[in-house]
Amino acid sequence: MGKSSKEPVPRILIADDDPCVVSVVADRCARLGFDVETASNGLQVLIKAGEQPPDILVIDVHMPEVDGLMTLAYLRDIVRKPIHVMVVTGSPGFEIAERCEGFDVSCIHKGRNFWTEFETGLVMLYPEHAAAIARSGDGSASPEIRKRPRVLLVDDDIAVKRLFFHRFANLGADLLYAADGVQAYWKARREQPSVIVTDYNMPNSNAEYLLARLRSTPQTRSIPVIVQSGRRLSEPIRRRLSEPVPGQAGAMRIIRKCADAGELFEALQRLCGFTGNLEGGLIYQ
The missing domain is CATH 3.40.50.2300 (Response regulator)
Incomplete structure (x- = not known):
């Protein structure tokens, strides 16, 4: 059963040190009906999530000062509300995936299949957005999510x-x-x-x-x-x-x-x- 229309719009916090990735993902999520906030590093995530915890956190692994996985470890001590987390990485291999599994969070790779994996994850969390997500991919190419800066x-x-x-x-x-x-x-x-x-x-x-x-x-x-x-x-x-x-x-x-x-x-x-x-x-x- 879908959520009531009177319930607040889900909040999503997008964190990546590449401003172009942040801009593209934030724009897409806003058009899908989410309340979007952004951050460029782990410290900003800790401050913003501490003040107002998001429903969903999309966070890059490798960021300056405090990386994504270390940020998740700190968040557990700061935020008591459950947060759905999608970890994003441009690095191949199993090490990051295994670390994400230890945090019980999903891992999405930058590259060709990014939007498919990302939007599938959103549909699983918020089925009522499935129609809007499906429409967003019709008739136009999805913006590139780069692996490298x-x-x-x-x-x-x-x-x-x-x-x-x-x-x-x-x-x-x-x-x-x-x-x-x-x-x-x-x-x-x-x-x-x-x-x-x-x-x-x-x-x-x-x-x-x-x-x-x-x-x-x-x-x-x-x-x-x-x-x-x-x-x-x-x-x-x-x-x-x-x-x-x-x-x-x-x-x-x-x-x-x-x-x-x-x-x-x-x-x-x-x-x-x-x-x-x-x-x-x-x-x-």
């Missing part, structure tokens, strides 16, 4: 491009490239990168122009941006880069361009959940 590098220096592509060879991320802010803006709209790393000075534009364009466009306004510069930027420029642009966040980080790229890769590790060390080759799990 995409990093968009924006720099007119070909030597920098070569260095980055070499460093990313074993990183487990897909590296995109644009030579200036204009190209970067349109590539960001089309490819939806997980994070953008941009030089400050470029032909035809600079990082301030790119930030303004990104933040004024719904499809790109939530993509994190890291700004690099080969010279020390003045305090007024740094403030303009860091300040919110049309109500949206400014640059997440402003760093000095450096040959060893250590500070940049540390920032990417926090944003994208990379593990390992730069010398040994960072790996995204």
